[in-house]
Amino acid sequence: MMSSEEPTPQKDPFDPSRARAEERVKRVLSRAPFMSPGCGDVKLTCTARDGFSVSVNVDRDVLVSKSRFFEEKLVVGGVVRKSWCVEICECDDVEVYLECLVLMYCQDGQDFRNKIVGEGVDKILGLLKVCDALKFDDGISSCLKYLEAVPWSEGEEERVIMNLNELHLPNDHEVLERVALEASTSSRIDDIFLRLFTGVLQAKDEKARREMKSLISRLLREDNSTPGYNDGYNKLEISKETLYTICHRCVTSLILCLSEATSGDENRGMMSEIAREADNLEWVVDILIEKRICEDFVKLWADQNELAMLHLRVPVMYRHKISRITAQLCIAIGRGNALVPKETRVALLSTWLEALYDDFGWMKRGSRTGDRRLIEDGLCQIILTLPLSQQQTFLMSWFDRFLEKGDDCPNIQRAFEIWWRRAFVRQPVVEPQLQITVCDYPN
Incomplete structure (x- = not known):
């Protein structure tokens, strides 16, 4: 029913x-x-x-x-x-x-701004878009003045830039002045970077120097490591030439310090200055490696025979930071982050490898176990990139040094084992080259 x-x-x-x-x-x-x-x-x-x-x-x-x-x-x-x-x-x-x-x-622009005071940036951006759609010129002007006057968070900054780029308003330049440089030349940008780097390298307060080194390194690394970080932005980078200008200054300062320190009685103040200059150069070289432009510096460092000779005359407790620069380069080459010719790799090891062996005991005192492993892996890799006869030269020298120094010498027996197998166990059989002869065949 x-x-x-x-x-x-x-x-x-x-x-x-x-x-x-x-x-x-x-x-x-x-x-x-x-x-x-x-x-x-x-x-x-x-x-x-x-x-x-x-x-x-x-x-x-x-x-x-x-x-x-x-x-x-x-x-x-x-x-x-x-x-x-x-x-x-x-x-x-x-x-x-x-x-x-x-x-x-509203009676005028001031009345308009009084009514929106205290509103968030996102609310004003919404009003701005509607004012633009309705062609409400007084509203557009008041919203832009408001945005120019209030602080923005980092997220709000990105949304302000994105919205203004979409709207193409004729009077938005005062708002964008906060984030956009006027038309500028690359030389002017490099002047700013050079001043910042020089200030850090010459800083009198050691704690402030370390903090600013860390800050600048992080900022230079940030734009490369964050996906999409620079989407829609003009990227202003320090030039390779400016970084190498700084490198040459650091190398020159290091040579002067070593020359003065070794010319007379031991001067503890000057010895400490050597460690500081080496630390400065290590910082700049780290930036070169991060930007994948350190190949020219490897050649520069490999050619520093005078510096290497002065290095031997300075007590190890002050000079060992110089060998950290060599270690940096070996790690970069070993990881494939620096592609340098065979002759340059050989020259680098010929000039600085013995000094690194001498300083390794002090180097590992201030380092973590992981840092020691990185250095040892880097040395293994760079030696194994060389022709077999040169592998033998460097590894036989290491063999004698390791037996003498033990743990105060880097342990690169992995490279020694690979060289041994290459040289005595797995020698490739070279096939005779195929020869082709062309001749007339009688009919």
């Missing part, structure tokens, strides 16, 4: 986001000057993409005087229509459109 009851109507499911939007709209309209009874001669309807719609009556004179968009809609042939209905469809945010209508009733 069928029931005679009427079916119960289905209620629309409750939509929290719609409810919040309606509440925000209600707050905006509660202070709207056009909500007084009998006010307004233009019916304006704002409809969101989801169908949410709000209709209000606004004053035609206000719309026409403040918005070129409404002027185009309401003025026909120079005559203002007495009654009109306007609908704005597919609004991104009905609340923001209504708020722009409220702000069109």
